[in-house]
Amino acid sequence: MxxxxxxxxxLLLAYxxxxxxxxxxxxxxxxxxYCPDCRAAVAEAEAVGGAVMxxxxxxxxxxxxxxxxxxxLDAPAPEARRPAPPSVTRRRPASSPARAVQGGIALPAPxxxxxxxxxxxxxxxxxxxxxxxxxxxxxxxxxxxxxxxIAPGRVLPHHGHEGLELTVVLQGSFTDEQGRFTAGDLxxxxxxxxxxxxxxxxxxxxxxxxxxxxLRFSGWVPRMMAPMMGF
Amino acid sequence: MTxxxxxxxxxxxxxxxxxxxxxQTAFVRLFEHxxxxxxxxxxxxxxxxxxxxDLAQDVMLTVWRKAxxxxxxxxxxxxxxxxxxxxxxxxxxxxxxxxxxxxxxxxLVGEPEPCAETQMSTAQIQVRIREAMATLPPEQVEVxxxxxxxxxxxxxxxxxxxxPLGTVKSRLRLAFRKVKALVGxxxx
Ligand SMILES: [Zn+2]
Numbered sequence: 001m002x003x004x005x006x007x008x009x010x011l012l013l014a015y016x017x018x019x020x021x022x023x024x025x026x027x028x029x030x031x032x033x034y035c036p037d038c039r040a041a042v043a044e045a046e047a048v049g050g051a052v053m054x055x056x057x058x059x060x061x062x063x064x065x066x067x068x069x070x071x072x073l074d075a076p077a078p079e080a081r082r083p084a085p086p087s088v089t090r091r092r093p094a095s096s097p098a099r100a101v102q103g104g105i106a107l108p109a110p111x112x113x114x115x116x117x118x119x120x121x122x123x124x125x126x127x128x129x130x131x132x133x134x135x136x137x138x139x140x141x142x143x144x145x146x147x148x149x150i151a152p153g154r155v156l157p158h159h160g161h162e163g164l165e166l167t168v169v170l171q172g173s174f175t176d177e178q179g180r181f182t183a184g185d186l187x188x189x190x191x192x193x194x195x196x197x198x199x200x201x202x203x204x205x206x207x208x209x210x211x212x213x214x215l216r217f218s219g220w221v222p223r224m225m226a227p228m229m230g231f
Numbered sequence: 232m233t234x235x236x237x238x239x240x241x242x243x244x245x246x247x248x249x250x251x252x253x254x255q256t257a258f259v260r261l262f263e264h265x266x267x268x269x270x271x272x273x274x275x276x277x278x279x280x281x282x283x284x285d286l287a288q289d290v291m292l293t294v295w296r297k298a299x300x301x302x303x304x305x306x307x308x309x310x311x312x313x314x315x316x317x318x319x320x321x322x323x324x325x326x327x328x329x330x331x332x333x334x335x336x337x338x339l340v341g342e343p344e345p346c347a348e349t350q351m352s353t354a355q356i357q358v359r360i361r362e363a364m365a366t367l368p369p370e371q372v373e374v375x376x377x378x379x380x381x382x383x384x385x386x387x388x389x390x391x392x393x394x395p396l397g398t399v400k401s402r403l404r405l406a407f408r409k410v411k412a413l414v415g416x417x418x419x
Contacts, residue, residue: 003340009407010378010385010400017379018317022327029330036342039332043306044360044411047353049317050310051360052379058267059274062284066262069288070255077296109333140327184340190396 003035005178005185007166012038016045023136023143023210027166027186029110030208034184105171105206111135115147129154129199135208145210150174150199157196163212165189167197172205174198181207239354242308243301250298262291265309269316275380278324286323290316307353356414363413371406374399 007015007028014020015028032039107115114135115121123131129151136145142163150156152172167187174181174197181187181197189195199205242264245257266287273283293315301311321329332339351359364372377388385403389396 008400009404013375013378013403013407014385018321018329019378019384020329021325022330025328026330029332032332033336033338034340036340040342041407041411044414045407046314047307047310047356047360048364048375048407048410049379050307050313051357051364052376053272053313053316054265054268054309055361056268056272056275056380059271059280059283061266061270061287062281065266065284065288066259069262069291070259072292073255073258073295106338108338109336110330141325 003031003037003184003186005181005187006035006038007031007186007188009041011164011166011188012041013045013048016042016049021141021143021212022139023141023145024164024166024212026110026114026135026145027168027208027210030108030168030170031184031186033108033110107170111208114145123149127154127157130156143210143212145208147206147208150197150205150207152199152202152204155196155198165209165211167207167209170206170208172199172203173201174205174207175200239307239309239357240352243303243354246294246298246301246308246311247303249295250301258291258295261294261308265294265312266291269312272380273316273320276320278320282324286316286319289319289323293319303353305353307357309357310353351415359414360410363410366413367406367409371402371409374402375406375410378403 011020011028015025020028032042105118107118115133121133123133126132126148131149133147133149134145135147136143147170148156150172156174166189167181169181169183169185171183173183176187176195176197178187178195180200187195187197197205242261245254245261248254248257249261269287269290270283273286274280278286290312294312297315301308306314318329321327364375367375373392374388377391378385385399386396389399392399
């Protein structure tokens with residue numbers, strides 16, 4: 001797999017800094033699975049973060065903080081030191097590689113806790129040749145994340161948005177104003193940006209889309225479709 | 232080797248000493264160095280004094296418990312502790328998850344093996360990063376630092392600095408590319 005489209009430096013820094021919400025972070029983690037160059041860039045941005053933290057003005061800890069901490073050192077660690085459980089209930093326990101292939105495509109690890117069973121998933125009809133799966137049914141923040149399945153030759157409704165929209169291709173390909181995107185590629189559409197991807201290979205294009213603000217559709221047909229898509 | 236590099240290696244040594252010998256003296260020295268800095272950093276990100284204090288203590292407790300997972304080949308001690316603080320803040324204050332790639336994912340596309348001969352230690356990389364940041368124009372340092380300090384979006388940074396969003400992004404791009412170039416290809 002040759003990844004051609006990568007996140008901007010600003011986006012890599014925001015992910016490393018921990019400023020992206022859960023939906024956009026999920027999109028980044030998926031791209032990073034396919035892209036060693038961006039993983040190295042995130043590691044480097046984290047090293048910048050370490051330097052910034054270490055050089056930030058110290059603020060004295062409250063009295064007794066060290067003693068309190070020393071008293072806790074030998075207490076048993078709580079069971080769940082992992083991040084909070086996913087917002088979607090359809091979670092499966094850590095799956096074996098053999099179970100990674102679901103509904104014909106292998107899901108990268110970060111997605112597996114959001115999609116338990118792709119083959120048995122209830123895809124929602126969005127428009128002719130376009131189906132979607134909501135990945136964050138009970139979001140804690142503002143972010144959204146969905147998986148889209150677009151039949152060959154079909155177009156995703158034209159849409160713009162207030163915030164940032166990221167798309168990562170899992171299977172097939174699409175073309176929009178920025179070029180052609182195949183598996184692993186990440187498309188980054190800024191605030192005020194707008195695009196109209198068309199699935200352009202012989203198989204369904206399966207991609208995930210994340211936003212940090214609701215989408216808005218332009219044109220009368222897409223506006224009618226907006227409520228159906230839940231964007 | 233500069234004294235800062237020695238510092239970085241000394242800090243890494245303290246984490247190792249905790250992992251290997253449950254060394255409380257090393258822990259106290261790490262706490263004295265990092266505790267107030269983590270707290271200051273979290274307050275710059277909008278945490279209250281007591282939230283930042285609690286979180287900084289949590290982070291140091293995690294350092295104690297997970298010292299065995301620290302890999303000095305992969306990250307400097309300050310970088311590793313930064314990522315613990317970042318993740319704790321997202322977990323506790325935002326109550327969200329932060330999806331990450333999984334090193335054991337069969338789908339993970341691997342990276343080419345770095346050349347061991349030319350590879351710098353992570354402590355040396357930290358020194359190079361600081362040196363690189365010191366050579367950046369002030370306006371680039373400002374956006375780079377703000378992008379870590381403030382838990383605000385790049386458009387908020389643009390509003391605060393009174394410059395267009397595109398300018399913030401191009402300064403970030405220039406700053407980060409320059410840091411990467413000055414640190415060099417040795418970074419793995
Ligand atoms: Zn990439």
